Amino acid sequence: MTTFVFRNQTVEAFLGYDDVTYSGYDDISMIPSEVDRYIWFYQVSVNADSAQLAQEIQSYSDKLDIVLSGIDSNKPFVIFSLVNLFSVRLTGDETAVGQAIAAFNNHASALAVSHPNVKWVDFTEFTSRYDADTLVNWKYYLLSQTLLNPKLARDFHAWWRRLEGELALQRKKCLILDLDNTLWGGVLGEDGIDGIKLGGDYPGKAFSYWQRSILQLARNGVILAVCSKNNEADVDEAWRQNPFMVLKREHFSSLRINWQDKATNIREIATELNIGLDSMVFVDDNPTERELIKQMLPQVEVPDFPDKPYELMPFFKLLVEKYFRIYAVTSEDRAKTEQYRANAMRKAEQSHFADLESYLYSLDMQLDIIPADEHNLSRISQMTQKTNQFNLTTRRYTEADVHQHLDQGWRVYCMSVSDRFGDNGITAAIFLEPVDDTTINIDSLLLSCRILGKGIEEAFIKTIFNLLRLDGYRQLTADFLPTAKNGQTADFYDRMGMSCDHTDDAGAKHYTMALSNMFEIKNYYNIRVL
């Protein structure tokens, strides 16, 4: 990468010679176009006439504008802030130079907001490490026009290398937060809503400041998520009832408040928000959890968490500087948080519930198991033709075939499924072929994809098992015949407690099971056998 540096002093010792070329001193008449990057690195001149010096500094802003309008807006332009390395104030109220420097710095940092290619570097991050006598070496200044002490060149190189890395970094998009001892002091499950440390005196005060700071990140386009081992209902109550809570449910675009391992949760958050793991930062007070994420998800950034609540302030500064410093904020960025949240809600109705079971309860599912008859026969036939994924044997039957099987004494059932969101209609079917008085074979079993994920397939088959047992059957056989599409059912019968007697070369699995007991079925399904 080649760099062109606009400068008013000799800064070669700092920015180097390799692939770097320099303007004349305070010379913007020539702006080369064939370089990859531009740097503006001016020093405050030495001039005992402070009014004149202030005027000179004011002219830098105009020159900066001219340069900016003359370069390719796709090329990075790094602007160093001006630092007054050596000031002689003849009178106590002499402020012109200081004001001119501040005005230039305000102007330059505003350019960084309005121009995506402009990055503003606060040079005091470097100079504030040294005292005035170390910063300036008058001998070298007078020999070669370099006020900044060349003996600091080595330190400067190290600092600049790190900063260049940060400038090139993609800003992170999402901050994932733990709750207990991270967003507030104490453990909600033990200390209670009013026992956690938040607000009031120290240490609660530190957590309040921390939450307010994070809220500002969210307002500037950083997506917030929660990943916490807690009972979601407890957290919800704390969000609603603790008067000091700044960050509440509505500020988080994705929530994983459960007892599942955090690596799985973070992967889910990434999927839900549709952003890469490499744009996430995970903050947790527990070193074990941090280590787990570092090991399992090395793409996620995992900073160390401060030991003391009063260290949260510098920790926030570190988070901003390292991961979230925003060089340009668009209104789109600010709206992003809201969009992500809405999408996440649509995607995951589950996230409103403490666990899957209460979700399933809330669905108010009605399963009607209906023997095949004239009314549903064409639908059953159609399902055998169309269902590919949840279909154990993928046998296709015409209406005439179904008729014929019924005439041969087969038992054919279908199932109609509805819940509080609507009626899915007939979405499952099973074909059972009697082998003898006590043995029956499952010829076909299929469910429509749209009802999967709620355990309905298990409730369906176990209800059928129970029906068969009540009708005197004691032995069951079944097959799984693999296709390109039905991989998800390969171990379905195993999970239902059947034993696989043999698997043939083509991958087909043959099962048997004794119908010796009735099966228990979860009570969040209302099941009717018609």
Add this chain to the structure above:
Amino acid sequence: MTIEEKVLEIMREVFDMDEISTDASQKNCERWDSLHHLTLASELEDAFDIELEPEEIAEMTDFSRVVALLAAKVK
């Protein structure tokens, strides 16, 4: 390490050259320009723990003068 060896090592580093001869001077060594000259002075000051006066820095135009100057200062 003699003064000569130490100066050669610093020059190799400052001028970023693999080899440098004891004949090197500002005239025959392209990398020994005014900017590198100051870096050289600064590095010599640190390495020998001395202060070089601007007049002395101006006189260090070739390798033998540098060594002579340092020999006098270090004593």
